[in-house]
Amino acid sequence: MKQARSPKKKRKTTVVVDDSGSFAVVDYQIALKPFATGLLIVLVLAFAAHTISLWSGFAYLDVSNIDPINNLRDHKQLWNDLLLQCLTSPLSQPLVQASYLIDVQTGSLKSAAVYHAVNLGAHVVNALLLYYLILRLGKYQEADGRLKLNPYVLAAAGAGIFACHPLACEAVSYISARAALLVTMFYLGSLHLFMTGFTTRDIKLAVTAYLFCYLSLVLAVWSGDQAITAPLAFILLAVILKPSQESYKAWIMDRPFEFFAQLLVAVLIPCVLLLRYIAPVGNGFGLESLDRLPYIATQFKFLVAYYLRCFLLPLGLSLDPPISPANGFSDPLAILGVACTLGIAYLAYRLRNSIVLSFACVLFVLSVLPFIFIVQPELVSDRRIYLSLCALSIFPGFLLASLSTTRTMLAVLLSVLFLGGLTGISNWRNWQWRDGISIWKEALDLNPQSARSRAMNAWALAFGGKFPEGARMAEKEYAGNPYKAVLSVILGTHYGNIDAKKEKEYCKTGLALAQKQHLSPELIWRMRAGLADASVKTGDYKTAVREARKALEVQPNNTLILITLGKAYLGLNNPNAAFVELQKAYVISRQRGLQLPDVIVPMTRAALGCGAEKYQDLAYGMANQARRVFGTIPEIILLQAYAALETGRVNESMAHISLFLSSERPTAECYYLLYGAQKKLGNEKDAATFLRWAKAVDPDIQKKMVLTLKRDIRDKPLFMSEEDKENLDLKGPDIDSKVEKKKKKD
Template sequence: MVALRFRILLVAAALLAFCGALGAPFQFDDFSLLNDPALNSAHGWNHVFTATQTRPLTFLSFWVNLQISDAPWTFHLVSLVLHLACVWLASGLLLELLPLRAAWLASAVFAFHPLQTEAVAYVFSRATLLAALFCLLSLSCWLKGRRWWAFGLFVCGLLAKEEVAAFPLFLALLEWSTRRSKAAVGPIAAMCAAALAAGLRTIYATSMIAGSGAGTQAGLTSFDYFSYQGVAILRYLQLLLVPIGFTVDAEVRVPPLAAALAWGVIVVVAILAWRTVRAAQPGFWVLGGLLLLLPSSSIFPAEDLAVDRRMYLPLFCFAALFGMLLQKANQKLLYGYAALLLVLSFAQTRVWMSPEALWMEAARHAPSKIRPKRQLARVVQPAQAVELMEEAKRLAPEDAAVATDLGLSYLRANKPEVALGEFGRALALDPNSAMAIHNRGMALLLLGQADAAKGDFARALEKDPCLFDAHWNLRRLGVVRTMPSGCAWTRRQAELLQRPEISSAP
């Protein structure tokens, strides 16, 4: 009865910590959900079975969500419910695996540590929540001796997000450190085979999908990515111990010596942890957390070197470690610490409720990075946007995307003549960009040069016959072109281009 009350109270506290996410807008990659033609199609569920879809369960959940509503709060509600379900499961597992007082503290850390904010408040992180939920269910079945049920649930986790591929290694470590049952060998081997298949599928899919931002399209080699991950892991652990300094776009690029030193620290910690792993003491939880981080924080490159949501499932282990180390601390101190975590999570969730606050925080923590400035420029006033993008131009003068965003900022500031020069610079840096040609046409149109603008819109369509913006602007100018087949337009875009008359921009 005491355990039940505790778990109910814990879920209520997690709800209080992250309820602000219900009022948050879409952020960053969330908008791609609204612009994905498959998701916005009445038959979008068919895309679940395509060769390049690595997360079919997550995709299907988004498709169902969109059939009901495209309001941000409905997406956030699903994320919040998934997190509360994970909290319920994690607390029950920790009560089974740890001494009572350690389990209480560990459960609180998992439930409402600020590290969890990104996974809960960022709609695109639903894959992380779903995968973690299935892995926690799998662990629950495993501890009850239902190993093949655990296998099936783990496969569901892989279908939600391949990032949980190292979960079988965690189970193997658990078996080796405790029961060492021979009956576990078959299910663990099957899980490893499924994880390998998911990994190979992910490598294939990311190489096929343009702009995936992962694998061969991450913009850096496996070695470079690996070298920075030591710093990323230490950053996660620092945020666990000292929960300040959160940012959606962390800077972890450091000189080679610092990168090597970071990995050196992790290796030493892992070796020391190995000495106590057989007794399922703190060393077990250290190695378990590091194992769960392997798929996202080792050699498979991703455009984002460090993101807090990657710690969501590993935090189950690190929270257990935290609970074991501090279980004998003063009780009032522990209550105070838990209350502090709740307050910090509530405050961090409020940051996610404002695009301006989110990217301003990122720009402050990483002043030399370009992306926070580009994202912030899109949500602030035109004058401030121009200032931000001029600074980005000084940092990256050869970046066509920066030139494009600077031009768009000047358009918003009602300076099409300056924007024209920036769009021309973007086109010089990327001559085959259909959007750069289109943007130049927009500047010409605002300068009263309609014929020249029509020419640019037409040339943009020669580069990309499916460029919606070019079709739309030509129709606004009275030029109706035959719609090409096979274009990946959303349902709304297709409907707009079928209208006999156009009175305003979409």
């Protein structure tokens, strides 16, 4: 890249004096051709490194984070909730949720391409914002006579490294890491706007820039907690921008109101931590939360042992690197992390005459402080370092730009090799993020001794389309693996259709562990849902209702939990409450274009149990729909008989019962329906006999099945063959004959 310098446009410091006193500013101009060349280089690197992510699917916790939004029946209500959340809990990332909602409204959960395109676009914007920020700082420093490098080369090199570095892959390829992209976008945007407002001599432009600067700051806060350090970055940037001919005292005293305003904002913004704040799960799924001191020590340890190491040598990137958490500051690597952070902060002071490098040090320190000191469920993830990567990329970019001033061809060759290598590694890392199975397999290959990697690999297999393999691995690991809560969910799901008692046992054990260890809400709601399902199957309906309702607090529109809750209410003989929950599940499934046959049968029974005519007519139609979906299975035949009887189709009901008895032995429900049919036909004696037989088989049959028998008979007698009549010629249950024999003996 050629150095764009025009002899007619020599850069120099310009001092402007107005009525209020001395006001020193530095004028500079940006040449279009080298600017566009650098811009093109950054764009090419960003797309070359991360375009492959567009072909990735949903990975890790993507579906869990997006599905609740996709299941919503009323998106307008969610917009209102997000606006309220912006005021009451600004650090809970409402802007990220809003971006998912926009994706859902423009795309579909069935395709991940929309979500990945948004992430890739945000990364490209961030790379361009960083390019322009480095260029502006470099031109400012050059105009002040303190930079001997080509600022265009410096900006292109620094932003290019950021654009294609493998540490950015998680933020780009992992949909659930979008918070890092958005907070970086608005953080860098606010820095640009602040710099414009602070350095311009146009009052109107300054006011406008400051207003949009604070708006961008608010949007950054709504995207992530790293934004709380932005006002402090404004102040330090303002100090660093001091022209070389000005003293610090004069520089600050000429702008007392601006510095005071930034100081006030820097004090007020961190106060959002006092509001309700639930840290996002991130990569903390299944991890036990650490106490504050061990957590902080662990973050300093990971800073030097993982993040900085991976920046210099971007190999071995993992969700579970082979580095153990620190117990406290007795860990040498934790102490080294503190020393490294303090050293970079001191370097910002020592390099104060170099605006670009000094601010890079400032930005790095400020970007790591939030995730170090704000305790969160996760311990390590590449997305945490995404904003810091902007600062770190400036240093090797500065070295390449310095080399280009003396040995241009060598600098070009090294740049091609270096950036090409980073791009290749990024493509490989993005390919690992194509789904949950591949990313956790890579983590397990890197750290085979990790119990967490083995547990999460089983999780990824189980819920990533290879459930039998995941269940086998979970059973193998369960005895000696400390991450039993994660494995309990897998095994509970595995035994869901095999052994309800084992399902309940695993879910109950896992839930107790998760609550004791303060594990992530994502894990807890899954275990509550499994426990509710097992409780319904084992007849513990009160437990089922309790756990299902708690699970719905996290996943309010999960159709399977709604069905479980509806079945539990049916078991408690509360058909009205059951119908409400089952109708929610039915409506959600229809809105999403899904076929949900599991809801038809319990919803039909709930509608019949309500007793109202409009619900009975609805149940009749749904019973016929169930017949079309499930075919002529005994349960559906009796359901049709039930619905026909309650809607006045007595003869049709008798025909269904006859069909049922042609292949099955009579049940309590069958006897009870025959009782209702005979009563409607006026055969009181036969009706009494059938009722007695029904109660003999199941004493609670009248509580479980509501028969109103209020509708007039609306159908004509049907032709019945001799076989049909023979089917209806019952002799009563075995239990009834035993009772009769006992009476005769007495």
